[in-house]
Amino acid sequence: MSKATKWKPLNKVGIIGVPFEKGQKKYGVSVAPAAMRTAGLIEQLTEIDGLDVKDFGDIETVCDENIKVDNMAHLPLVSACNRQLSNRVSQVLRDGRVVVTIGGDHSIGVGTVDGHYKVNEDMILIWVDAHADINTNKTSDSGSVHGMPVALLVKELSDYWPYLPTMDWQVPKFSIKNLGYLGLRSVDQFERLAIEKYEVPAFAMEDISEHGIQNSINHILQVLDPCMNKPIHVSFDIDSLDSLEAPSTGTPVRGGLTLREAICLMEIIHNTGRLRAIDLVEINPALGNESDRRKTIEAGLCVLKAGLGFSRRGTAPRGVLDLPVQTHHDHDCPAKELLRQNK
Numbered sequence: 001m002s003k004a005t006k007w008k009p010l011n012k013v014g015i016i017g018v019p020f021e022k023g024q025k026k027y028g029v030s031v032a033p034a035a036m037r038t039a040g041l042i043e044q045l046t047e048i049d050g051l052d053v054k055d056f057g058d059i060e061t062v063c064d065e066n067i068k069v070d071n072m073a074h075l076p077l078v079s080a081c082n083r084q085l086s087n088r089v090s091q092v093l094r095d096g097r098v099v100v101t102i103g104g105d106h107s108i109g110v111g112t113v114d115g116h117y118k119v120n121e122d123m124i125l126i127w128v129d130a131h132a133d134i135n136t137n138k139t140s141d142s143g144s145v146h147g148m149p150v151a152l153l154v155k156e157l158s159d160y161w162p163y164l165p166t167m168d169w170q171v172p173k174f175s176i177k178n179l180g181y182l183g184l185r186s187v188d189q190f191e192r193l194a195i196e197k198y199e200v201p202a203f204a205m206e207d208i209s210e211h212g213i214q215n216s217i218n219h220i221l222q223v224l225d226p227c228m229n230k231p232i233h234v235s236f237d238i239d240s241l242d243s244l245e246a247p248s249t250g251t252p253v254r255g256g257l258t259l260r261e262a263i264c265l266m267e268i269i270h271n272t273g274r275l276r277a278i279d280l281v282e283i284n285p286a287l288g289n290e291s292d293r294r295k296t297i298e299a300g301l302c303v304l305k306a307g308l309g310f311s312r313r314g315t316a317p318r319g320v321l322d323l324p325v326q327t328h329h330d331h332d333c334p335a336k337e338l339l340r341q342n343k
């Protein structure tokens with residue numbers, strides 16, 4: 001079967017909210033799923049022509065936090081949340097839907113990728129982020145798990161971890177060879193070594209400046225999957241955007257992607273027809289003022305819509321468009337007719 005006929009964008013989407021913030025220290029990132037829904041998430045996605053959108057609700061996490069793990073804050077909670085999330089993600093994918101997960105902090109990437117991998121073992125992962133999130137509890141300065149999800153997921157780093165109580169459900173099987181990064185500009189020392197050692201295709205901001213966003217994402221897709229045949233998971237941290245574009249986030253770094261670049265990259269991935277999962281994480285509506293909050297949520301909505309085909313499909317038709325009827329003498333120059341009407 002030819003590549004072009006095998007893959008086409010799915011027209012069904014499943015939304016999962018994850019109001020979880022224990023992977024980092026600031027209050028507010030757990031409010032994002034509710035804030036996104038209030039801002040019209042479901043309605044705006046439903047408006048995309050031909051898209052069937054189903055809301056699978058929120059993941060609620062309760063667990064007792066007796067167990068402490070060195071330099072890994074709230075691991076039992078992170079684990080409990082991700083365990084449930086992983087199952088929900090698999091369920092949505094098995095329902096034939098693109099799964100859109102709204103975080104929450106980036107520690108929830110453990111559950112989304114784990115759940116995706118269970119359904120599509122050949123998946124590739126594009127981590128769009130200012131940070132590499134590939135620390136272990138031995139290398140992290142913060143002890144926050146949102147800086148560690150990639151290291152928890154990849155099998156090549158499993159020996160760098162001590163035994164992690166409560167995490168037995170998650171066996172790292174995903175290979176670092178199927179990972180690519182975009183948007184990096186705050187990478188810790190060990191993270192840099194890991195990226196270099198495993199030759200992870202990583203387009204930091206300076207590379208994107210040099211090559212442009214289109215070449216950067218196309219190169220990553222080509223390196224990870226030369227036959228263009230694998231399902232794609234995009235884990236999109238809103239802090240990949242410049243903090244002027246998306247100020248309401250916990251670990252902002254200046255000098256990031258413009259919103260237009262982010263939209264462009266999501267459009268390119270959508271057009272492959274192979275996008276099966278999007279995570280949108282680290283929107284923190286409690287940070288900044290009302291305008292910051294609105295800007296950040298709007299940016300998140302634009303990213304999702306681009307990934308789900310808005311630019312190509314537009315909105316669903318609502319009936320006859322209310323345009324003036326042209327007569328034969330003005331059809332070659334509508335501007336003249338407008339001037340005539342206004343004089």
Ligand SMILES: NC(=[NH2+])NCCC[C@H](N)C(=O)O
Nearest residue numbers: 106131135140142146147251
């Ligand atoms: N997803 C994020 N915002 N991650 C920020 C991580 C920051 C830092 N590298 C850490 O490990 O703590």
